[in-house]
Amino acid sequence: MKTTIKDIAQATGLSPATVSLVLNNRPSRISDATRERVLAAAAELGYRSNSAAVSLRTGRSYSLGLIVPDIRNDYYATYAKGMEDACQEMGWSLILCSTNGNPERERQYIETLQAKSIDGIAVVTTPPLTGTQSFEANRDLILRMQIPLVQMDLTGYREPINAVVCDHEKGGYMATRHLISLGHQKIAFITGPSSLEGSSSRLKGCMRAFHDYGLPWDDKMLYEGDYTYAAGLDGIDYLSDRDFTAVFAFNDLMAYGVYNGLAKYSLSVPEDVSVVGYDDHFLSSIISVPLTTIRQPIYEMGKEAARILIYKTEHPDTKPVITWFDLKLIVRKSTRKIC
Amino acid sequence: MKTTIKDIAQATGLSPATVSLVLNNRPSRISDATRERVLAAAAELGYRSNSAAVSLRTGRSYSLGLIVPDIRNDYYATYAKGMEDACQEMGWSLILCSTNGNPERERQYIETLQAKSIDGIAVVTTPPLTGTQSFEANRDLILRMQIPLVQMDLTGYREPINAVVCDHEKGGYMATRHLISLGHQKIAFITGPSSLEGSSSRLKGCMRAFHDYGLPWDDKMLYEGDYTYAAGLDGIDYLSDRDFTAVFAFNDLMAYGVYNGLAKYSLSVPEDVSVVGYDDHFLSSIISVPLTTIRQPIYEMGKEAARILIYKTEHPDTKPVITWFDLKLIVRKSTRKIC
């Protein structure tokens, strides 16, 4: 039988109220002697509070929800791990919600989370699938529920909102500048969905780099992918009749697709084509031709997301927090100088 | 303000008891008219039950816990996704516990989960780190708490226990036989920790294949890894002065290490050395030399694990369930015939 607060009260001859006060370290006038007595009994009986009871009474659950499209994707898994570690440090729990990019399922999850008195929700926005509405509606749902929300990137939402963010325009700029500085002038771009802020920012950065270095921009060198491996392959097929010496893929997974797409046309990396990715997936340093890429500190961003949410539950009426993270160009073997 | 069962009672002029009975579809004598009235009001007011209250009253939470060493590892992430999908189908939730292979942290998690009245726990055993105790103690803890537990593989536990299992001896046999049938006789093995059942079974299978085909077994061709990428690299370093034409790595991650380890010695796959992996990691079909491997249906096993746990909460006093899954040899480009 699990020990309750009553058992401790009984064991010490005190009241449940006193026990609760001590166990929660509430400001109150409990003598040190009593305090000791309670703590001793609690340890003795191996007491652990029943979180259902606590939740019911306080309306809080000391748990956060994480909504991601697919936990198998290293990008989201890393974010999850960051949040999880931060939660663990504070004695909180993380509820995992993997939506397969389905907004309807996303909505169901949000309602389940609310029913669980979840204290905060972190969302990594789903690239909108064809024929489905975007995350907008679900975001409003969360906000109406008054549940603290933290987003990855700003995703075009213009109201102030909690978020962990990288300056993707700068990221796009850095990647492009790197290629230009190696002598590349004919660069192909495999982007993400233009509806995602992170993707359109990157693209802006690319264009700015072209402008700064006086290169002519050409929309024909663009292929809009959806951040999947397959999109990388398809992109190369699409671009196969164009003339380019470098490819910038907007994430590493698509860059892997590019690798294999190029192989199909007997082009090798970096001899024939230089490739830059984005994210620094854990495999990028491992694969046969290690990938030059822009590193996002996803793990740290996950940690920060959890911290923001936990902070928000303690200080509900504070202004939205936006934490910026630095991107870093990691030069490996997939890019090389040309004449 | 959230709608409660009382609000519905008020709105319909009925009692909370009636409302609860209807909403939970309890066997009772409620007239169809009343039933309709309750359902209508519930829909109208957008009622969702408060799970803290339900948990407190019933001692159940409709959530499962998943304990894995590292969610970033595709193997565990796939398992997680399987469980998550099964949970979602039934309206349950999944609480993620990533332990970094630390048994102490594992223990903390188990206690947190109990405090949350978790209905079941799935564990993928942590390879014991040096200087730490194994999962044994924590398993006993869970069992003492009377929480349904389902394991991945049997891990040497001889009492009957819920588990999802592959016949790894057969897996080891299949991989080895494949290499032998291609003409390989000098085969190196990079195993997992011998304390893990899955690993020692594979090894048994390898030895049986050698025996069946009349080949001499040599313990010197063995390197005990720990299922990490680095162990693959180290294994090749360790084996570098041996004479072999093929390597069987006990998981794909180590096989990737083997790839790069071999490259260091200017050996190429499959021309100089054939490589077989185990698991069928999602990258194995993607990498430049696609990996021949033994596929475990991890996703399905995760689904089944969740199903077993949910079943167990409904039928507590049934015998332990062990579900077996088939392994499959996936032949790709990393193995070739030799003379």
Added chain:
DNA sequence: TCACAGAGATAAATCGTTTTATCATCAGCG
């Protein structure tokens, strides 16, 4: 001696459900 001010501890209400024993009503029947 009495009023009073802390200090220390507690009684009791409350959170939202579930569940069992009980209650009211009414039809049917001898």
Added chain:
DNA sequence: CGCTGATGATAAAACGATTTATCTCTGTGA
């Protein structure tokens, strides 16, 4: 008319913690 048995619905007690107003001391100073 009074009794029995369904039938339909409810009252009320949990579950385990939190929290606020309240209670009882004790010692102090007038």
